[in-house]
Amino acid sequence: MKLRSRLLLNVFLLLSVLAVLMPFIWMLTVSFSPSADPFKRVALLIPTSFSLEGYKQVLEQAPIARWFMNSVLLTSVLTGGQLILGVLAAYAFARYQFRGREALFFFVLCTMMVPPQAIMLPVYLVVNSFDWVNSYKGVIIPHIASAYAIFVLRQFFMAIPRELEEASRVDGCHSVQTLYHIYLRASGPALFGVGLIQFVNNWNDYYWPFLILSDEMKMTLPVAIVHFRNDSYIEWVPTMAAATLSVLPVIGIYTLAQRYFTESSLQSGIK
Amino acid sequence: MRRIPWQPYLYLSPVLVLYAIFFVFPLFFSLYISFMEWDLLLDKKQFVGLSNYQEVLSNPLFWKVIRNTLLYMALTVPPSAALGLVYALAIERAGKLRSMYRVLFFVPVVISVSVAGLVFSLMFSPQKGLFNEWLGLFGIGEQAWLQDTKLAMFALAIVGVWMSFGYNVVLYISGLKQLNNEVKEAAAIDGASGWQSFRHMTFPLLMPVHMFVWTITLLHSLQIFATVHIMTLGGPNNSTNVWAFFIWQEAFQFFNTGTASAAATILFVIVLGLTVIQVRWMQKRTQWV
Incomplete structure (x- = not known):
């Protein structure tokens, strides 16, 4: 050109x-x-x-440190859980022949496609019946099985040569040992990438934490900053300060690891 | 004879139990509620057959909500997909700064919808907002944007496109990468011009990517809830009341569990059709890997 x-x-x-x-x-x-x-x-x-007035106002008027810690805690537990369950399920799908495998995998993909709002009321009622409304359990447990994590990790596991696995079996490793020694070690970067993407997605999640958490002290940052805007009668300077503070972790992660985002996001669809 | 392995079922069991409780059961539960008149406070239930569906379908607001949802999809999906393709093509040819552009266009995708909603609320604000200041430079008077029944949906669509097209850019870039060399060679042999090779080779060869981009963007725009909740609350005069918001309002504001579930079931059936096509296609793609 x-x-x-x-x-x-x-x-x-x-x-x-x-x-x-x-x-x-x-x-x-x-x-x-x-x-x-x-x-x-x-x-x-x-x-x-x-x-710096806006920032001062936020720090004085709002428990933003508390919200931040809520977000960190909730997002970490949720992401960790999604990875653990995702690894187990992906291992089953990638390396075992069993009855119903195709149907179950198809089912997992379907869960990714159903709009969450189509079942928000019944899921809420289920959570309510466990008495988990306004608790972190209610936010975390319904979303701890992540079709996205299963799907992407399965892709990575399938790319690992079978010979490695057979060798480990010959060496006397049982199933869980093989998963650990062969699959997890070989897919470290993949796990890291999926973990980062899930962390950011979970950190940003709005609609479910908003539905479940009504106590101001329990809110996550994305829910809390909207709550704060409404509460402060739309004072824009502190609201924008709160918004800025809430994106800092995401921007930090993204700057350090942007490669994982723009590359791994593709794994969900096109290889 | 091979033994049937038990391990995969064990590994899958946590996920399957969770899906059973928080996905499969709610789907049927929702269907069940949609046939009931259920007072949550008194916990009184009564079977009412299809009357919730009748109520929803005869509610003029429901039809308005459907029109709004379709309008929102029409305003977001084509621009988002087109911008994705255009910027992917541009970035591919940009030389050294290529990866920087890709990274920066992707930034809105990783930002939380609540931050986007708040910032755009302010940008669209009538007296203080950035958009009106700019329009003022061209001598155009202040617009009410989010308070204007004609403009509010348009404003939401701008946010929707802004949040989604960076993802499509990345998808198209990877699609282009895969076919670039083949196309270039073939086109060079044929002596085709840039536009010709795009029109007859690149564009049709990208068909799988088009399919994926359009279905994903479509499904996402169908689910729009947070920006509506943060920026307009469905207003003014229900002009931005979309499907997901309508269901939320019926269920959690008006406590009409029956009609909310009926509306949700209708949504689910429509999406199911779209979903099955999409998933079948994805499966086909992944089997090639």
Whole structure:
């Protein structure tokens, strides 16, 4: 391609990237502006004054550290559980011949496709009957079986040469030992990638934690910042400060490991 | 004679038990509730046959909700898929900065929907928002966006496209990577121009990717709930009330468990058709791997 057209293409792409990132720039700009009528000054994305008032307000008025810890705890347990159950199920699907395998795998894929809202009321009633409403159990347990994790891990396990497994069997490893020595060791990066993606998805999850957690002190960050906006009668500067704080972990993970996201996201569909 | 292995059933059992309790049972439970008049507070149940379905189908709001959902899908899916393809093609040719673009376009995908909803609420805000400031530069007056029955759905669609198209960019890039060399060679032999080789080779060869992108985006846009809940609460005048939001409202605001379940069952049946096609296709793809 000619140099000039490549240059034009890059200008176009850079402008597009700027447009895509605009909401974040705007969020940062507003969050760092003084509370009293900030908008006229920064509307065109040019911050003319700088203030930490918004952040101070959030930290004083809202238990944001608590929300953050709630999110960390809930997301970690959920992601860990999804990985453990996912590994076991994927191992069964990838390496065993058994009656009903195809049907069960088809069923697992189906669970991924049904809109959660189509069953939100009955699932809520089930959770309620266990007395898990407004508890972390109610958020975690219904979602701990992850079709996505099963699907992706199965793909990775299937790519591991069978000879390795047979060798380990000859060496006298039983089934669980083989899973550990052969499959888990060989698929470390894959597990890590799935774990990261699930962590971010679980961290961002809105609709289910919103439905289950009504106690302000139990809320996760995404639910809590919306609650905070409504509670503060839409004071935008602290709301944007809270939003900024809530995306920091995700941005951090994404910056460090973006390769896993833009590559592993493909595993769910196209190989 | 081979013994039937018991291990796979053991390994699958936790997952299957959980799916039984939190997926299969709710599906049937929902069907059951949809035939009942059930007062949750008094815990009184009565079989009422199809009357919940009658009630839903004769409710003008339900039809409005369906129209809104279809409108939202029409406003988000084609732009999201098209932008995905266009930017994938552009990024492929961009040279050194290629991977940087891919990473940055993907950022909205990893951001939580509640942050996106809040930031866009502010951007669409009538007096303070960024969009109105920009329109002002072109001499266009302030729009009410989320308070305007004509514009609110459009505003939600902008957010929907913004959140989803980066994923499609990545899908298309990987699709293009797989067929690029073959296409280039074949096109070079034929002496085809850039547009011709795109029109007759690249585009049709990407058919599996198109299928995947369209079904995934379609299913996601059908499920839209959070942005509606955060930005408009279905308003103004129910102009952004979509299917998932309607079910939530019926169930958790108005406590009409029966009609909520009837609406959910109708949704489920429609999605099931779409799902079976999609999953069959995915299975076919994965068997090749």
